[in-house]
Amino acid sequence: MSTVTSQRPIIKGVLRTINVGIQRYFLGYTRDEDRKKILRSFLKRKLYTCIRTSQYINSGGPIDIQDYCDRYNECKMVGVYETVKRWINDLLQGLRRPGWSPGHYPPTAPAPPIEAIGALGEGVAGYIMENHFNFRLLYRPVRSSPDAILLRQDPYEIGLMEVKTTVKFPWNISKIPRLTNNLTKIILDGAMTLIDFWAKIYHITGNIPYAAYSIGVAIKNIICENINQEVLLVEVGVMRLELQ
Amino acid sequence: MKWRIRGGWTELIRNGQLRDAVAILTKDYVTAVLANDRYLSSIIFEELYKALCESKKILPEKPGINVFKILELMRNMVVEEVFRRGEDVELIIEDFKLNSEFLLKKYADKEFRKILKEDLLRDAFDLDDEKYKEKRERVLRILEDLLEKDYCIPP
Numbered sequence A: 001m002s003t004v005t006s007q008r009p010i011i012k013g014v015l016r017t018i019n020v021g022i023q024r025y026f027l028g029y030t031r032d033e034d035r036k037k038i039l040r041s042f043l044k045r046k047l048y049t050c051i052r053t054s055q056y057i058n059s060g061g062p063i064d065i066q067d068y069c070d071r072y073n074e075c076k077m078v079g080v081y082e083t084v085k086r087w088i089n090d091l092l093q094g095l096r097r098p099g100w101s102p103g104h105y106p107p108t109a110p111a112p113p114i115e116a117i118g119a120l121g122e123g124v125a126g127y128i129m130e131n132h133f134n135f136r137l138l139y140r141p142v143r144s145s146p147d148a149i150l151l152r153q154d155p156y157e158i159g160l161m162e163v164k165t166t167v168k169f170p171w172n173i174s175k176i177p178r179l180t181n182n183l184t185k186i187i188l189d190g191a192m193t194l195i196d197f198w199a200k201i202y203h204i205t206g207n208i209p210y211a212a213y214s215i216g217v218a219i220k221n222i223i224c225e226n227i228n229q230e231v232l233l234v235e236v237g238v239m240r241l242e243l244q
Numbered sequence B: 001m002k003w004r005i006r007g008g009w010t011e012l013i014r015n016g017q018l019r020d021a022v023a024i025l026t027k028d029y030v031t032a033v034l035a036n037d038r039y040l041s042s043i044i045f046e047e048l049y050k051a052l053c054e055s056k057k058i059l060p061e062k063p064g065i066n067v068f069k070i071l072e073l074m075r076n077m078v079v080e081e082v083f084r085r086g087e088d089v090e091l092i093i094e095d096f097k098l099n100s101e102f103l104l105k106k107y108a109d110k111e112f113r114k115i116l117k118e119d120l121l122r123d124a125f126d127l128d129d130e131k132y133k134e135k136r137e138r139v140l141r142i143l144e145d146l147l148e149k150d151y152c153i154p155p
Helices: A002-006 A024-030 A033-049 A065-072 A080-092 A114-132 A183-204 B009-015 B018-034 B038-055 B066-085 B090-116 B121-125 B130-148
Strands: A010-022 A052-058 A136-139 A148-153 A156-167 A210-224 A230-243
Touching: A010 A024, A010 A033, A010 A114, A024 A033, A024 A183, A033 A183, A052 A114, A065 A080, A065 A114, A080 A114, A080 A210, A114 A136, A114 A148, A114 A156, A114 A210, A114 A230, A136 B009, A156 A183, A183 A210, A183 A230, A183 B038, B009 B018, B009 B038, B018 B038, B018 B066, B018 B090, B038 B066, B038 B090, B066 B090
Parallel strands: A010 A230, A156 A210
Antiparallel strands: A010 A052, A136 A148, A148 A156, A210 A230
16 A cells, blocks of 8 residues: 555645747757857746746645656656655665765765656656646657647647756756756756757648747655655746747 | 647557547548648658557558558548548648658568568659659559458568
8 A cells, every 4th residue: 555655646846937939030040059059048038037937736636657657758667756766765865875965966876767767757747737738648759859749729739848857956966967956957958959849840830839848847855744645846847939 | 720639549549449549540630631730640640550550450560561451441531531521632642642651661661672572662652753654563563462362471
């Protein structure tokens, strides 16, 4: 019984949403490095200056995060949540060595399960898109961009979703390859990937309205609310890109 | 917009409800083509092919000669849907032809190369090119013979 409940955490956290309208000519700005810099600085400026809406995420009850991970991840990974939880426990509580304070990340620390962190992030992003934006999964491309193609009927829209995940707790996590604790950076990375992909498909997408969602998921912690229930604390940033 | 992409076939395929999934995929394919969305139409076309293969217990990666049966079935379903909507069939046929060629190239070309010993399949389906007429007729004749024998490459 305890095993089953531990695989079904409550998701809590903060969701920050920002709408950015981009001009059509920006689709061509991923062609070379100089233009990429211009586009990136434009998006960064928008990220800081546009109106951001914040709301709390609270799933209310335990959710089957593995199901979301299975649907939104490229291939099925067994025990995604368990793997990440085990790593967090090892990092913050267990396997301590002399000169290692909790939250610090020395070379002797357990290696981060990058794939599991990515898969958990995609699962959380899927949950957010289904429950906060009323999207449904239309298609999950395999071995190609974007991470998912989503569909919603009201308002009618196809959403291209790109998810980047990070973890927040060890203060020097940015020293680890492929991991960063900077949520802004990963949202911008996702946005750049999406715009690059969008430029490739723009001329063949016809009359159906498209929008691109760059989602940054920061996994903050996994805590025990009571003896049987765990809470997955996250911070999610969603940048919605719309062509003007 | 009169018709909308319905979606939901991913869950249906996951749950094994292939008949419902195929029905929705057919509708969505026609909607995507009529909306001139060739990106979605190519995705849905491939998913429709895979769903039909799964329902007929055929491996999508190794369909053998059954690929023509599947394509014919798809074509009939799609054309029926277009007629039901009262839309122009030409746009659909054009998109169908392009996607069929891609699908044959992706899934069946290698297999047929083994059977025919020559890379002739694309010539056979290059319907506009007179240059390959003879080759095409020969290849189509071989394929028809294979179809009569109900030939299928074992997985």
